[in-house]
Amino acid sequence: MTDFKPKKWPKQARSRASFDAILEGAARLLRRQGYEALTTNRIAAEAGVGIATLYEFFPNKEAIVAELVARLMAKVEANMEEAFAEAVGQDPWPAVIHMTSRAVGSLAEDREVFHVLLRQVPFVPQLPVVMETRAALAALSQRVRITAAGALDLPMPEEDAWLISEMLYNAILEVAFLDVDEKKRAELTKELARLTYRMAVGRDPEAAGSVSR
Amino acid sequence: MTDFKPKKWPKQARSRASFDAILEGAARLLRRQGYEALTTNRIAAEAGVGIATLYEFFPNKEAIVAELVARLMAKVEANMEEAFAEAVGQDPWPAVIHMTSRAVGSLAEDREVFHVLLRQVPFVPQLPVVMETRAALAALSQRVRITAAGALDLPMPEEDAWLISEMLYNAILEVAFLDVDEKKRAELTKELARLTYRMAVGRDPEAAGSVSR
DNA sequence: ATATAATCCAAGTAATTGCTCGGAAAACTC
DNA sequence: GAGTTTTCCGAGCAATTACTTGGATTATAT
Structure with missing residues (x-):
């Protein structure tokens, strides 16, 4: 069904920072608002990256979690x-x-x-x-x-x-x-x-x- | 925040049946598809009542659950x-x-x-x-x-x-x-x-x- | 029988969702 | 420094969502 693995791993330092920021942003949102409030757009905003960048690495929300x-x-x-x-x-x-x-x-x-x-x-x-x-x-x-x-x-x-x-x-x-x-x-x-x-x-x-x- | 109580209790036998059907429909959907697939429109369909009937008794989805x-x-x-x-x-x-x-x-x-x-x-x-x-x-x-x-x-x-x-x-x-x-x-x-x-x-x-x- | 209250409902709305598009900028490779 | 790959992005789309509207139908009360 849903794919739980990242679709691409970061290769350069720049993207590794984005990758980490996405995960940390997701964690912060979970801590503050719980799972129901977790949306991909919000994660991207919280992480300070564009929504498309998020989907560059993760196929869907579940994979981030x-x-x-x-x-x-x-x-x-x-x-x-x-x-x-x-x-x-x-x-x-x-x-x-x-x-x-x-x-x-x-x-x-x-x-x-x-x-x-x-x-x-x-x-x-x-x-x-x-x-x-x-x-x-x-x-x-x-x-x-x-x-x-x-x-x-x-x-x-x-x-x-x-x-x-x-x-x-x-x-x-x-x-x-x-x-x-x-x-x-x-x-x-x-x-x-x-x-x-x-x-x-x-x-x-x-x-x-x-x-x- | 969210109100967890029915906004109105059924008073006649007819509506009591609808009320029960909604709860039973919700239970059936939960059993078959889990919480993520539970939507108010689906509950109404499964219960065999109109969506407006559902909202006649319950202020929101959480109250049904x-x-x-x-x-x-x-x-x-x-x-x-x-x-x-x-x-x-x-x-x-x-x-x-x-x-x-x-x-x-x-x-x-x-x-x-x-x-x-x-x-x-x-x-x-x-x-x-x-x-x-x-x-x-x-x-x-x-x-x-x-x-x-x-x-x-x-x-x-x-x-x-x-x-x-x-x-x-x-x-x-x-x-x-x-x-x-x-x-x-x-x-x-x-x-x-x-x-x-x-x-x-x-x-x-x-x-x-x-x-x- | 008439008035009042209870019950029903399908089409529709406004908002939100996950996710794609098309292309620009930056970093590596040779 | 030219070419290739990696990384970045925000506007926007298609689908779905919770919920409302406006009114028809049925039961109850007098």
Whole structure:
């Protein structure tokens, strides 16, 4: 149906600036007015380029949004990979805290834009890059469950892992979207990690009798 | 800004039929084509009424969607109140299963429409009726936490209850939206109840040493 | 039976939308 | 520096949109 890729990539520095300006303009409009107010003419005006220039690079409006999502998600994924590398070898509980914090933190940086993109734009949740991120979270939740020492078995491991990752994904978004100071967000994030641990392992990470390894 | 209420309620049987036909037509279009394809002219055509008749009752498109949401949510709320009455006095674990099942079940009845409404229509999550339903879920999660015998204390009760209800709400939607047979959905629902219990109480509801009362 | 109110409607309007056209200017290539 | 490619652009078009108009038809009240 609709093509979500740019029809042409910029080759010179001048056009790269236009390309970036279009994406940044789109992000600014999304932040200020939401998706319903996003029109191609407005994006061009906000970006300071002619409407024809916009269509030089993007086949349609959706492709602009998709490229913006791709760029934002790339930052999140880079963050997550780094955090994962750091978490390897740590005990499960600190590892879960660490990963959750990174996820929340990297989304919170652009929280208004993410909020609009992930919750108000119909086709964004189905975008490959978004689905891959969710799949990565699912893998993480599997891993934690297996690694955790003395974890209680869950009756339906696959389904439970899927449920946990769905819940975690949505809660990460909710916490990241909240308009609170960073201290409060950090507290909520730690509690989110705790609840995730409780789901996966079946007991509180700081409860008596819960020894790691 | 936009007015979300019908500008006039039908007074005769004839117009009540038109009113209902408009809402049902809108629901059918949402199910088949999603929100982006929803236009007032199309709704009127699908409902078999003139476009002017539609504007006789609704001030704008948003009001039609809002009224549809209100009707669907009323059914869910009725279901939940009934389930809550039945759950009072039960032990926490069966009570959680019971409530969760009802929530999933009542949403699953119209899952395609709910999916579009709650995940693709920008203003729906902010609609009063939707926010009230979420508040009710938050209250439920508080209640379960307090009632559960031997529950482990959570360090930040309010925040944790909020997180649990957010996670539960989103997971209920995800499970209800899934296109699976009812047996599978029931299995997933029970696991969802289990994970919720684990979060709230800090141990598995069926684990050894977990006695109710 | 007449008056009043409720209900219906198709054609049409004004505004907005995504997107194209035709060509000018700037940057690379040789 | 000539030729080629890349980049830029705003006026404007075709399609679609939400919504109005002006009046006909049907029910209700007295």
